[in-house]
Amino acid sequence: MPGLLRVSPARLLLGLSLAAAAALSTAGALHVRVLVVSAPQVTVRVASPAVDGSLGVGALPSPGPGAPRANLWRVGARGERLTLGGQDAGSATLYLPPSPGSTVEIAGKTYRGGVLLRAARGGVQAVNVVDVEDYLRGVVAAEMPASWPASALAAQAVIARTYAAARINPRATYDTCATESCQVYGGVAAEKAQTDAAIRATAGQVVSYGGKAASTYFSSDSGGYTASSAEVWGNPAPYLIAQADPFSAGGPRARWRLEIPLARVQDIAARYGVRVGALKSVAVTRQSPSGRPQEITFTGATGSAKVSGADAGGFIRSLGAGSSRAVLTGLNPLVVEGAGQGHGVGLSQYGALGLARRGYDHLHMLGFYYPGTVLSVLADSGAGQPRLAGAAPLPGLGAAARVLADLPGAAQACTLPQGGDGDLLARRVAAAPDALAWASE
Structure with missing residues (x-):
């Protein structure tokens, strides 16, 4: 094949099925696949020097003279296939398996392990394939201050590991994501000595x-x-x-108070299907045992409506509250007083x-x-x-x-x-x- 390339020692593989990639990545170690970037184009750089290699399932074209740095690839998508430097890669997937001590730079951030790239919805998904224990190094310090006591960090390490383990599914395109929607994962830059110690201890x-x-x-x-x-x-x-x-x-959000203008209250209530005309009162009419609203009654010029269950808490949070553990008073403004942060x-x-x-x-x-x-x-x-x-x-x-x-x-x-x-x-x-x-x- 013309321009047959030089690849990293970890070997970049083309055209693997997702199941095959998952099976290969977990040989001898338990890995988690973390979606770290989803974009029209993703840059990937291998930290280790490139050497000659034989792939057996295809070959990655050379980055070419326009590449700004060695081992840097610009990966895009055209239809259902990936592109490399603007050229058709001949496959919908591209895989750099993890190896002991390996790192990879994805969109400017360094992660331990390898990367699986796939064409998805007209763009590129970059999935970091990383040993679970190395993954935790980028999670625990991002989720809890490393200066906190060792026992608290150990608890965070165990629940972060459990959270990841519960989501490992080789049949899925990835197991978890890197944002607050899953667990915050900052890669190598997030790692701290104290949280590394907690991970090792547990x-x-x-x-x-x-x-x-x-x-x-x-x-x-x-x-x-x-x-x-x-x-x-x-x-x-x-x-x-x-x-x-x-x-x-x-904590910094142990107690808090918000004052919400009536017009904003009315607008947010409408998003929850409340259609009662000009609001005359907003009241919590049923609470859960934990003190979180389970039913909120809205009374207006044309009648009344209720928002209940999880939507009641959703309404409170939509007002800007950090927690749904709150009480409501007044109307214009609506006063929201509560405690805590998060669900x-x-x-x-x-x-x-x-x-x-x-x-x-x-x-x-x-x-x-x-x-x-x-x-x-x-x-x-x-x-x-x-x-x-x-x-x-x-x-x-x-x-x-x-x-x-x-x-x-x-x-x-x-x-x-x-x-x-x-x-x-x-x-x-x-x-x-x-x-x-x-x-x-």
Whole structure:
């Protein structure tokens, strides 16, 4: 073939099926495929020097004299096939398998592992194929401050690993993405020594339930009471429950207040199908056990309407609130007062910080936020599918919870009544930290 090329030692493969690529990438190690870029054109650069190689399934044309740097490819799409430097690549996929210690630069960012490129919807999807443990190095530090206590970082490492393991599916085009829609993944630039240490200390550990990786959802701050998956998404799970969380205290969004002009309230309500004319009142008419609205009633000049279930929380967040754990007062402006940041399901990161400061290890944190789950070890099945080994029950905080429940005002402090003081329990616990020192189970 004319211009037969020089390729990296990892060998760039053309024309592989997605299943074949997934199987090859997981030979001897468990890998996750992360969508890092989706664009009309993607630049890819191999960090290691190029050497002669034989591909057996095709050959990658030389970047040519116009290439700004060695080993740099500009990958685009034309129809259902990829292009390289504007020329037809002869395939819909392009694959650079990972190898020990390999890195690849994709759209200017460096990632460990390799890359799978595929033509999709007139553009290019760049999927980083990376060992799960190396993937976590770019996730944990992006999701939690590396300066936080080691036990909190360890908890974040375990739930991040579990989150990835639950999504590995060789039949899909990729397993997860690199944004807040999945888990934030920053690649090599995000890595920190402290979070690397937490990943090593928890190597292979995952949270499981019923023999499968659990859905380890997490948010920044529960606002003092975690939410159930049923109330937030309408999808119940026995270990994603609503429960008092006095450990989530002191975060930057522990308490907040918004004032929303009536015109904006009316506009957002219309997006949720509310058609009642000029609004006269907006009121929460039903709350979940965690203090999050489950029904909001809108009364207007031409009648009334209700927004319920997950849409009730969606309306609150659409107003600009960081959490749906909120109360509503007034009308013009509509006053939204709340606590916490994020959906509130599963682990609260500020709660993990609070537990770490009280001396709890990551296993107690996981047992508290995912009650009834067990700790397993992640292994490669040899066919691209994760396998779980072992099942050790995670310790809970039952005795600690009883101590907290006995404190005066504890129940009230975990709710958001009109005019209430949601910080009461946090102050009382802080004033008597020794009450929790013996309470681990």
